[in-house]
Amino acid sequence: MQAVILAAGEGRRIRPLTRSRPKSMIPVANRPIIAYVIDALIKNGIRDIIVVVGYRKEHVTRYLNQMGIPLEVVVQDKQLGTAHALQCAESRITGDFLVLPGDNYIDPDSITRVMAEKNAMLVKEHPNPSNFGVVLLSEGCVEEILEKPEHAPSFMVSTGIYSLTKDFFQYIRKNDITDAVSAMIKDGKKIQAVPADDWQDAIYPWDLLRMNSRLLKGLVPSREGEASRQAIIQGPVKIGKGTIIGANTVIKGPVVIGNDCEIGPNCCISPDTSLGSRVSMEPFSYIGNALVMDDVHIGSHSRVISTVIGERCDLGDHLSTAPSGELLEVEGVVVKPEFGAVIGDQVTSSPFTVYKNCIVGNNTRICSVHRLISGILPDDSMVI
Amino acid sequence: MCGIVGYIGRREASPIIVDGLKKLEYRGYDSFGVAIIGSSLTVSKHQGRIAENANSAGSLQGKLGIGHTRWATHGIPNEINSHPHTDCSGEIALVHNGIIENYAELKRALLAQGHTFRSDTDTEVIVHLIEDRYKETQDLLSAVQATLPSLKGSYAILVIRNGEDRLIAARCASPLVLGVGDGEYFAASDMTPLIEHTERAVFLEDGDIASVSRTSVAIFHGNEPVNRPIELVDLRLEDVKKGGFAHYMLKEIYEQPQAFYNTIQAVRDLSLSPEITCISPITLVACGSSFNAGLIFKYLLEEAGNIPARIEFGSEFKYFPPPVGGTVIGITQSGETADTISALLQAKAQNCCTIAITNVLGSSVSRVADRTIFMRAGPEISVAATKSFVTQLAVLMQMVNRLSENTYDEILAHGHHVIEELLLMDFSDAVDLCMTAQSIFYVGRGAFYPVSLEGALKMKEIAYIHAEGYAAGELKHGPFALLSPKTPVIAICMPGKTYGVMISNIKEMKARGAPVIALGSAGDKELIDIVDLYLPLPGNNVFVQVLASLVALQLIAYYTAVALGKDVDKPRNLAKSVTVE
Numbered sequence: 025m026q027a028v029i030l031a032a033g034e035g036r037r038i039r040p041l042t043r044s045r046p047k048s049m050i051p052v053a054n055r056p057i058i059a060y061v062i063d064a065l066i067k068n069g070i071r072d073i074i075v076v077v078g079y080r081k082e083h084v085t086r087y088l089n090q091m092g093i094p095l096e097v098v099v100q101d102k103q104l105g106t107a108h109a110l111q112c113a114e115s116r117i118t119g120d121f122l123v124l125p126g127d128n129y130i131d132p133d134s135i136t137r138v139m140a141e142k143n144a145m146l147v148k149e150h151p152n153p154s155n156f157g158v159v160l161l162s163e164g165c166v167e168e169i170l171e172k173p174e175h176a177p178s179f180m181v182s183t184g185i186y187s188l189t190k191d192f193f194q195y196i197r198k199n200d201i202t203d204a205v206s207a208m209i210k211d212g213k214k215i216q217a218v219p220a221d222d223w224q225d226a227i228y229p230w231d232l233l234r235m236n237s238r239l240l241k242g243l244v245p246s247r248e249g250e251a252s253r254q255a256i257i258q259g260p261v262k263i264g265k266g267t268i269i270g271a272n273t274v275i276k277g278p279v280v281i282g283n284d285c286e287i288g289p290n291c292c293i294s295p296d297t298s299l300g301s302r303v304s305m306e307p308f309s310y311i312g313n314a315l316v317m318d319d320v321h322i323g324s325h326s327r328v329i330s331t332v333i334g335e336r337c338d339l340g341d342h343l344s345t346a347p348s349g350e351l352l353e354v355e356g357v358v359v360k361p362e363f364g365a366v367i368g369d370q371v372t373s374s375p376f377t378v379y380k381n382c383i384v385g386n387n388t389r390i391c392s393v394h395r396l397i398s399g400i401l402p403d404d405s406m407v408i
Numbered sequence: 409m410c411g412i413v414g415y416i417g418r419r420e421a422s423p424i425i426v427d428g429l430k431k432l433e434y435r436g437y438d439s440f441g442v443a444i445i446g447s448s449l450t451v452s453k454h455q456g457r458i459a460e461n462a463n464s465a466g467s468l469q470g471k472l473g474i475g476h477t478r479w480a481t482h483g484i485p486n487e488i489n490s491h492p493h494t495d496c497s498g499e500i501a502l503v504h505n506g507i508i509e510n511y512a513e514l515k516r517a518l519l520a521q522g523h524t525f526r527s528d529t530d531t532e533v534i535v536h537l538i539e540d541r542y543k544e545t546q547d548l549l550s551a552v553q554a555t556l557p558s559l560k561g562s563y564a565i566l567v568i569r570n571g572e573d574r575l576i577a578a579r580c581a582s583p584l585v586l587g588v589g590d591g592e593y594f595a596a597s598d599m600t601p602l603i604e605h606t607e608r609a610v611f612l613e614d615g616d617i618a619s620v621s622r623t624s625v626a627i628f629h630g631n632e633p634v635n636r637p638i639e640l641v642d643l644r645l646e647d648v649k650k651g652g653f654a655h656y657m658l659k660e661i662y663e664q665p666q667a668f669y670n671t672i673q674a675v676r677d678l679s680l681s682p683e684i685t686c687i688s689p690i691t692l693v694a695c696g697s698s699f700n701a702g703l704i705f706k707y708l709l710e711e712a713g714n715i716p717a718r719i720e721f722g723s724e725f726k727y728f729p730p731p732v733g734g735t736v737i738g739i740t741q742s743g744e745t746a747d748t749i750s751a752l753l754q755a756k757a758q759n760c761c762t763i764a765i766t767n768v769l770g771s772s773v774s775r776v777a778d779r780t781i782f783m784r785a786g787p788e789i790s791v792a793a794t795k796s797f798v799t800q801l802a803v804l805m806q807m808v809n810r811l812s813e814n815t816y817d818e819i820l821a822h823g824h825h826v827i828e829e830l831l832l833m834d835f836s837d838a839v840d841l842c843m844t845a846q847s848i849f850y851v852g853r854g855a856f857y858p859v860s861l862e863g864a865l866k867m868k869e870i871a872y873i874h875a876e877g878y879a880a881g882e883l884k885h886g887p888f889a890l891l892s893p894k895t896p897v898i899a900i901c902m903p904g905k906t907y908g909v910m911i912s913n914i915k916e917m918k919a920r921g922a923p924v925i926a927l928g929s930a931g932d933k934e935l936i937d938i939v940d941l942y943l944p945l946p947g948n949n950v951f952v953q954v955l956a957s958l959v960a961l962q963l964i965a966y967y968t969a970v971a972l973g974k975d976v977d978k979p980r981n982l983a984k985s986v987t988v989e
Contacts, residue, residue, distance in 0.1 A: 044832050075652075082653065082831070086662045089651035097652025319825065336825050370829075 025139060027070050028113045030184075031058055031126030032078025032100040037355050038229050040368030040403060041334055043386045046079045048126030049087060051317060052232060053239040053298050054280050056087060058126040060239070065122070066093065067132040068139060074116050075126065076100050076109045105199025106184070114193055123201065125184040129224035129235060137218050138187045144216035145205070146185040148223045155227045156181035157202050159217060166215040169202045183223045228354060229383065230363035232332055236315045237296040240278035249281070252289065264301065282318065294329075306341065314364075323375065330362070331379070334369035334386065340393075343373065346380040352400060354383075368403065410491070410505040412584075413601050414474040414566040416575045416622055417592020421473035426466040428594075428601030429477045430458050433978065438485035440477040443492035443501035446470030449570040451501060453490045457978075472575060474566040474595075476503035484528075493532045495539035496524055499570045500548075502538065504531040505597055506562035506582035514558065534559065538567060549619045552576045553631055556617065562746070566595055578617040583744050583772055586610040586618060586625060588638055593620045598768065599641050600787060609641050611770040639770070655976045657790035657870070661962055662831060665824040667795045668955070670784040671802035672820050678781065678810055689734035690717040691760075693725050693751040697793040697865060698739040698800060703858035704954060705804040711855075711950075713812040722747030730758045737763045739804075741788065741796040743771020752776050765803050767796050790977045792870050794962050797862065798827070798955065805951055819951050826952040830945070830959040837941050838925050839967045841896050848873060849887065849922070850961070851880040852900035853910055855954050859900060863961030869979050871969040880906075880913045891920035898925045898961070901935055902945075902953045914938060927957045 035047025042050075048058040058075070065073055073093075077084045078100040088095050100112045110123060122139055124130065130146070138146045145166060147159055153176035160168040160178055169182060182202065195204040195211070205215060224239075226232045245260040249267030259277025263269065267281055270288030275281075279293050282301030287293070291305050294312025299305075303316055306324035316322075316333045323341030330347045333339070345364030352359055365379035368386035376394045385403035392408055401407070411432025415421040422444050429440055440461075441453035446469040454461035458477065465475075476491035492501040508514070511530035514537065519525065523536045537558065541551035548569045562581035568574075577584060577595045587594030587602035587609050594602050595618075599609060610625070612618060613636070618627045627636050653659035690709075692702035699721055706717045720728065722738070722745060736755035740748045743766035752762045753776055764777035767785045774780040783799035802823070809816040842848055848867060850860035861877035868875050878887060880899065891897070897917050901910040914924055915938060928935040930944035945956040969976045 044828070077652070080832075082658065082662045085652040086659070089659070095652070319822075370825075 025070055025120055025122065026072040026074065026117055027065050027122040027124060028110060028117070029058065029061055029065075029073065029075045029124050029126045030106055030109045031084055032076050032081075032109050032112075033103050033106075033127075034079040035127055037227055038232075040383065040385045041229055041232075041332065041366070042079075043369055043403070044080065044335070045083050046077075046127070047226075049080070049084055050127075050226075050232065051298070051300060052129075052226075052236050052315065053243065054282055054300060057129060057235075058084070058087075059091065060129050061124055061126055062091065062093065062095070064130055064132040064135050065124075068135050070122070070139075072096075074098055074113045076112050078103050078109070106201040107196045107204050108199045110201060111193065111196060117190060120187070120189050123184075123186045123188060125225075127225070128184065129222070129239060130183065130185060130220065131222040134218070134220040134223065135185075138185060138220075141187055141216045141218060142189055143192075143208070143213060144187045144218050146183040146220040146223065147180050147217045148183050148220040149179045150181045151179070152227075153179050153181045156225075157184075158182075161217050164217055166205070166209060166217050168209070169206055171200070171202055180217075183220050183225075185220070185223075228359065228361060229332055229366040230330075230361050232315055233296070233313060233330060233363065236298055237278075237313065240280065240296055240298065243278045243280060245277065249283075249285070255288070259295070270307070300335070317369075328364070330364040331367065332363075332365075333367045334371070336370045337367055338372045339367075340373055340375040340377065342376045344376075344378045346378060348381045350381050350398070352381075352383070354400075365397075410479055411477045411597045412474065412491075412503045412505050412564060412566055412595070413476075413597075414503075414568075414575050414577065414595035414620075415592070416472045416573075416620055417589060418622070419471065419592065420469070421471050422468040423466045424594075424605070425473050425475035426458065426462050428596055429475050430462070431601040432477050432597055433458060438479055439487065439490035440465070440475065441487075441490045441492050441503075442466075442468060442473060442475040443494070443503075443568065444468040444470035444473035445568055445570055449494070449499060449501055449568070451492055451494060453487045453492075455485060455487050455490065472568060472573065474501060474503045474568055474575070476505075489527045489529050491529075491531060493527060493529065493535045495535045497539065500535055500538055500542065500567065501569075502531070502535040502565055502567045504534060505564045505584075506580075508533060508559055508563065509561035510559070511561075530561075534563070534565060535567075542569070548572045548574070548576055549617070549628075552578060553617055553628065556580070564597065573621065575620040576617065577612065577620060579612045580614050581746075581749075581772065584612050585770070586612065586620065588625070591622060593622075593625060595620065598771075600789075603641070607641050608638050609770075610636050610638055612636065613775070614772075641769070654970070655790065655966075657792055657794060657966055657976050660788055660790055660795045661959070661966065663786070664795045664798045664959065665828040665831070667783075667785045667799050668802050668827055669824040671799040672806060672823060674784050675781060675803055675806045678806055688761075689731055690715065691731050691734065691736045691755070692717060692719040692739065693722045693736060693748055693755075694719070694739040695722045695745055695747050697797050697862060698741065698745075698748070700858045700862040700865065701797055701800040701804060702737075702739055703861070704801060704855055705808065707855035707858065708805065708808045708951070708954075709811065712808050712815065715811060720751070722749075722751045725751035726754055730754055731760055732758055734760055735763060736760045737765065738773060738777060739765045739800055740771075740773055741767045741785070741793060741800070743768040743773040745773070749773050749776055765800060767799065791979055792866055792965075792976070798958070801955065801958075816949075816951060819949050823952055823955055826947045826956045827959050830956055830963070833943070833960065833963070835943070835960070835964050835967055838898075838943065838964050839971055841923055841925060841941060842867070842871075842873065842898075842964060842968045843971045845873060845894060845896050847890065847895045848875040849883065849891070849895060849897045850875060850877040850900075851883055851897060851913065851917075852877075852957075853880045853906035854904075855950055856900040856902065856906070856957060859954055859957050859961065860898070862958060863898065863965065866962055866965035867968065870965055870976050871972055871974060872979070873968065873972075880910055883913065884916065888916075888920065891917060891922040893921045893923065896923045896925060898927070898964070899939070900927045900957045901932075902927075902950070902957075903929050903932070903948075904950065911935070911938070927960055929953070 031048040248265035249263040251269035252271040254271035261277040264283035266284035273288035300318035309326040326343040349362035373390035413428035508530040564579040564582035564584035764773040785799040852860040864875035864877035926939040
């Protein structure tokens with residue numbers, strides 16, 4: 025069986041984190057989301073994998089090359105929709121195949137179940153169905169799909185994962201896969217609805233924290249770096265090679281720390297935290313429930329909770345994040361999420377900056393001390 | 409400047425050889441040929457790219473064979489001149505990489521003896537000489553051993569003879585490795601064709617002759633048997649595959665941040681004493697892109713470390729009085745660049761301390777130099793140097809850093825960020841301006857002058873647009889006459905000592921009507937008003953600004969070449985590794 029992973033779309037709602045990568049390449053528990061999808065396929069014995077790339081395609085391709093698994097890469101030049109992306113791979117498809125979004129986590133067992141059926145869809149209940157394609161079922165089959173309805177009649181949503189046969193392509197008329205599936209149903213074909221066990225999608229950047237905490241549950245502890253004998257490490261903790269954990273640092277797993285990091289001395293890392301590679305954390309800082317990407321520097325005496333930090337940020341000492349839930353407008357939709365901060369790539373901030381429930385754009389510079397940042401700051405902002 | 413491959417073992421030889429030759433195409437690709445021993449010796453030669461003719465060559469039957477991809481040096485590229493060459497009887501076949509300097513006199517003697525020559529190549533004399541000796545000894549190994557002393561020049565050869573179930577390999581000043589498989593052996597100019605079959609390799613030394621059978625290999629130095637260790641080579645097949653990128657060059661451009669970081673880390677604890685001290689004179693020798701890297705080093709070192717350095721082209725080094733004592737640094741990606749190697753040999757003869765900077769483990773230069781510093785670029789397939797250039801800079805910048813008391817540790821540790829940042833930039837406006845141009849001038853001052861040289865070189869070699877790099881001040885001493893609205897100028901104008909005078913240079917060029925594309929520092933308010941296209945680059949230090957502007961120029965050249973529909977990875981008339989002088 026073949027599988028097509030769709031990884032061409034940017035994922036605009038997850039900005040500012042998609043400046044240098046599509047959503048499928050955002051690291052969660054220190055691995056890009058697409059890596060989990062590929063793992064799940066490999067575990068099911070699927071070796072013939074086609075990845076459709078588009079937005080920042082070179083970055084995706086570069087990562088796929090490093091995985092050491094033979095993957096076929098197909099380019100979608102313009103991101104016109106999921107069905108169009110699938111059509112880009114049509115010439116490589118020889119028989120039955122799976123379609124999966126590259127930016128959602130899926131567990132291997134659900135794939136085993138859906139690949140056993142011809143013409144089937146993985147579905148899952150979700151508390152906010154309006155962000156997805158809501159499905160109405162009858163006798164285990166899909167009766168109707170409503171794409172992102174304002175008032176959802178059901179909590180059951182499509183995961184975007186399908187098991188299809190080659191003749192699916194004749195139903196593609198518009199640009200989205202759901203349209204083609206609706207056309208199939210109208211034509212009298214049956215689409216099985218297979219319930220998924222564990223499926224995770226991050227619609228907004230703060231949703232990554234939940235996904236991170238979920239994916240850290242499967243963490244296999246390991247210790248390649250050096251931890252001081254005075255450090256206290258409890259629970260499942262993975263420490264990459266070249267990383268140094270200073271004295272009197274307390275780490276409570278699940279926590280993953282990448283390669284060549286320098287933590288502490290006297291730092292505290294609470295559960296559900298991922299630190300990328302080459303992250304440095306100066307003494308007396310605290311971090312918990314956080315996703316920190318590569319090459320980030322966090323100054324001393326900081327408190328970072330419920331926060332996502334992009335690559336190459338340089339955050340001065342006494343940084344503080346204050347979680348609260350205020351109204352934010354993202355891509356035309358008003359939401360009221362609770363989180364500390366989402367900080368884009370390459371942000372620099374001066375000492376004593378407080379981030380309160382805010383989204384900070386890429387390349388933002390906070391040049392003066394003692395600033396309270398809240399709301400949404402666009403890319404390349406300068407705060408003086 | 410050719411590539412050779414040989415195989416002996418259990419499998420059909422021709423597909424393995426043709427596949428191996430494809431991987432060696434970067435060494436030259438105007439013609440290729442294969443000789444296989446099955447029921448008899450059959451030879452198949454073709455002019456042009458391997459991919460176009462692979463089927464006919466790959467279908468020969470037999471489990472022993474040799475192949476060659478050629479880049480013409482003696483005789484035009486055609487089927488007759490392409491290797492393998494055979495003797496008069498058509499029983500012995502040979503492939504050769506290198507140049508036989510005394511071939512004219514050897515050829516005269518052989519013609520007088522009644523040998524018939526089919527081609528214009530220097531190589532054919534070897535096979536006729538072997539034929540003569542074989543008549544005396546009736547043994548292929550001793551025939552080759554007896555032939556080699558009469559050859560002057562450089563060679564890596566593979567020889568087979570109908571009726572002998574073995575492969576004879578020999579090298580002198582041209583690269584050759586043996587791959588050790590399971591019941592099979594491989595021979596090739598470098599590891600690239602071998603890694604999908606084996607990771608065990610024997611690197612032959614100059615003067616070595618190997619007799620390879622299906623089950624064993626015997627190596628002789630001259631006539632004495634010697635032992636050469638089997639080395640494990642750590643290369644992954646993924647490293648040499650295009651893996652979804654449109655071109656190797658683009659893949660390699662995108663690998664630069666990682667390659668730069670790896671190299672900086674690997675040479676972080678580099679100790680330069682006793683070879684380099686602040687008082688010993690430093691000379692660099694290099695060719696092509698490596699020369700530009702060396703020139704950047706000279707600017708950075710003289711500025712940061714206050715140490716004077718001299719730089720020469722490898723091919724010109726011998727025409728100057730050689731330095732007496734001091735240190736000579738040779739820079740070559742492939743480690744096989746003949747000009748650079750001979751310059752190092754000459755320096756050694758003058759009691760200079762020699763350091764080689766190269767990307768290839770076990771390459772010839774690492775055997776010549778007293779000390780070798782490896783850059784960690786990984787295999788580079790595209791003919792245009794990109795990541796190898798950046799890693800050369802990484803080594804050289806780290807040397808500057810060490811010689812100036814580690815002042816730049818922090819900057820170098822973050823150098824890869826700047827390259828990563830550049831990969832997000834959009835150069836389509838610059839490409840639009842460049843792709844219709846007849847000529848492009850690249851100008852810069854200080855360390856940005858060699859960057860402009862390198863940028864122009866990239867544009868020339870892959871987009872086939874005439875491009876020249878100049879020190880900005882030199883433009884008015886002649887080339888100004890060529891400026892017109894049809895000759896865009898790419899100016900690198902960074903804040904610092906050179907800024908003010910660069911601005912006035914740009915104004916002069918604008919006054920001649922030339923469109924100016926400026927690579928400047930982000931946030932520059934003055935530049936943006938006077939130029940046609942302003943590209944803001946990150947970085948606030950000359951080290952990272954050099955990297956940023958360099959990668960920007962690579963990308964402009966690449967996308968221009970793609971827009972013009974050129975074969976980016978295999979530009980016409982060029983080969984990756986130039987193993988002739």
